[in-house]
Structure formats: C-alpha cells, structure tokens
Amino acid sequence: xxxxxxxxxxxxxxxxxxxxxxxxxxxxxxxxxxxxxxxxxxxxxxxxxxxxxxxxxxxxxxxxxxxxxxxxxxxxxxxxxxxxxxxxxxxxxxxxxx
Ligand SMILES: [Zn+2]
Numbered sequence: 001x002x003x004x005x006x007x008x009x010x011x012x013x014x015x016x017x018x019x020x021x022x023x024x025x026x027x028x029x030x031x032x033x034x035x036x037x038x039x040x041x042x043x044x045x046x047x048x049x050x051x052x053x054x055x056x057x058x059x060x061x062x063x064x065x066x067x068x069x070x071x072x073x074x075x076x077x078x079x080x081x082x083x084x085x086x087x088x089x090x091x092x093x094x095x096x097x098x
Contacts, residue, residue, distance in 0.1 A: 014051060014060040027050055
C-alpha cells in the first residue's frame, strides 16, 4: 500500500546455507563494542548473521563462518551466552505459540 517495495527478505543460515525468511532464522549481531550477541528482535544495529538452529550456530563457529560473517572472533564465553539465549528463544517459540 505504501510506496515501499516489499522485498522478500530471504537470508541464509551460515551453518547449513538453508535460505529462509528473516523471521524464521535467528539473528546474531556484532555490537559496536565488538561483542557478539543473539538478537531476538532482529533489529539491533550492527553487522548481522543468521542461523536456523543451535546446531548450525555450533557448526558455523567450528568452521569459522561465524567469524567471517561477523568479522570478529567469538570466544567460548560469548558463544555459550549466545547458545543459551538462542535455545531459550527456541523453547519460547515452541511453547508459547498461540
Ligand atoms: Zn542452518
């Protein structure tokens, strides 16, 4: 309706290359501080990367695609935190859907 063209925002998972719409994937963002965090809103400013599952997050970390996508080194502690936030979000998404 508005003049804004609705481009379908397809993103690909950096773990398995699966393409999906933005809201089906989990966004990770590199903050201004150079920290990496899970972005449940998908709207935090910063360089972003997408994964479709926790497994893909781990795979992407292992083969360094995560580092390459975000251009930052992700240490174990950050990865732990991201993994926890991500799995919590995954649980919330399946249990609180109405
Ligand atoms: Zn994936």
